[in-house]
Amino acid sequence: MLAVAGASVPTVDLLSLFTRYSSQMDASLWLGLAKKSLLGLGVALECTGHGTDRFTTISAQWHNLIKNAVVMGSAPPVALGGFRFDAACPASSMWLGFADGALVIPRLTIFQSSSGCCHIVAADHVPPGADAAVRLQSIFSVFKSRTDEGMTPLEQEGRVSVFDPEEAKIQWHNLVHGAMNAISQGSAKKIVAARTIRATSTTPFTVPNIIRRLGAENPKAAIFAFGRRGVYFVGATPEILITASAGSFQTMALAGSAPRSEDSEQDALLGQALQDSAKDQLEHDFVVQAMLRALKPYCGKIVTDATPSLHKLRKVQHLVTHFSGDLLPHKSLLDAVARLHPTPAVGGVPTESALAFLRKHEGVDRGWYAGPVGWLDADGNGEFMVALRSGVIHRQNAVLFAGCGLVAGSDPVKEYQETQIKFSTMLDGLCPVFGNAKAGGQTAH
DSSP states (O other): OEEEEEEEOOOOOHHHHHHHHTTTSOEEEEEOTTSEEEEEESOSEEEEEOGGGHHHHHHHHHHHHHHHOEEESSOOOEEEEEEOSOTTSOOOGGGTTOOSEEEEEOSEEEEEETTSOEEEEEEEEOOTTOOHHHHHHHHHHHHHHHHTSOOOOOOOOOOEEEEOOHHHHHHHHHHHHHHHHHHHTTSOSEEEEEEEEEEEESSOOOHHHHHHHHHHHOTTSEEEEEEETTEEEEEEEOOEEEEEETTEEEEEEEEEEEEOOSSHHHHHHHHHHHHHOHHHHHHHHHHHHHHHHHHGGGEEEEEEOSSOEEEEOSSEEEEEEEEEEEEOTTOOHHHHHHHHOSOTTTSEESHHHHHHHHHHHTOOOOTTTTSEEEEEETTSOEEEEEOOSEEEEETTEEEEEEEEEEOTTOOHHHHHHHHHHHHHHHHHHHOGGGTTOOOSSOEEO
16 A cells, blocks of 8 residues: 655755765656656655556556555655657667656655745555554654755766767668658658767766756756666756646647757847748648647647747757647546657657657667656646657766657758757766767767
């Protein structure tokens, strides 16, 4: 049985607490776009799913847990986690500990809003006959005693090297040409291809510092870190899959990309060229139409932007269309997540044809990259993002991911440059010295 107790507390520094505990136990940090931040410490219970049924399996487990939970106080149970992009692809050792789908109910969750409201939720798996109140109070007591300790000093950051060899560019061009052939032959209209680069450090990467830099440089992104057995999946993603609050939802279609410029006039020209681009408008419309089809059976009403606008990030700008509406009473946030993933912005059109191509030719274990990551509570509220601008970090090693949508008329050289721009978000997080430098066999302090 799941037992939960909540208490209101003064506002705390979540990143400082993450710094202290993340080296001692599995920890997850979520700094969301909905102005709600969560820190999850330890594991009380975990809902896991495997294969194509991972969403429905986890949804059933979650709803069964909360239906039978003993809740003391007003704070509902909370879970954090994510899902593998494509469960049909075999997992590599890089993603050790990350199941096809996993939602963790932490032993301790600190939930904080921008309004200053902060509460702590303690959770435990209580066996029959045990005193739930005593067990939960013990969790609170251990946490309070540790918060009185001094801060854990951060290790000094090391020298970082990034590896993006020339043969990787050749492999990418071959992948893009293969995708273009598939599109020209009619087997797909759009294929979203991804690639990786690798980075190493002379000392273990300091995840809290990476998160701090990502947050400072990416104010329009959700910052996340999911820890599993000492491996961290970290990122700063701008793309909402779906958020829900009191039965209403918001989401976005984000597709079509152009670089930014520090010169305001040049930046405006780049943005206008993106809005005028038939190729990018086509790519974007694939996403809009697919999301409308996915949402209609789950919603009482849907309101959308009449035309795409520009979503300007620090290094890249995108075409964006916003959606909002109401979920039907018998539909849950996880139902909508399962229905929406993968959007054409991260998979392709038609979905199955695009995924079949990627499974055969991409050669990348995406794991949770481009999959849904986020949180939800027992009241149906939550926030799931598409895990972009992200990487897997294990001690002194990091693997970073970036991708782009390929449609008729895509240029392999320009698409390669687009991935370079997208890699820069995580490269700046790993080591700020990289700044505007390209990834490619370079080293920095």
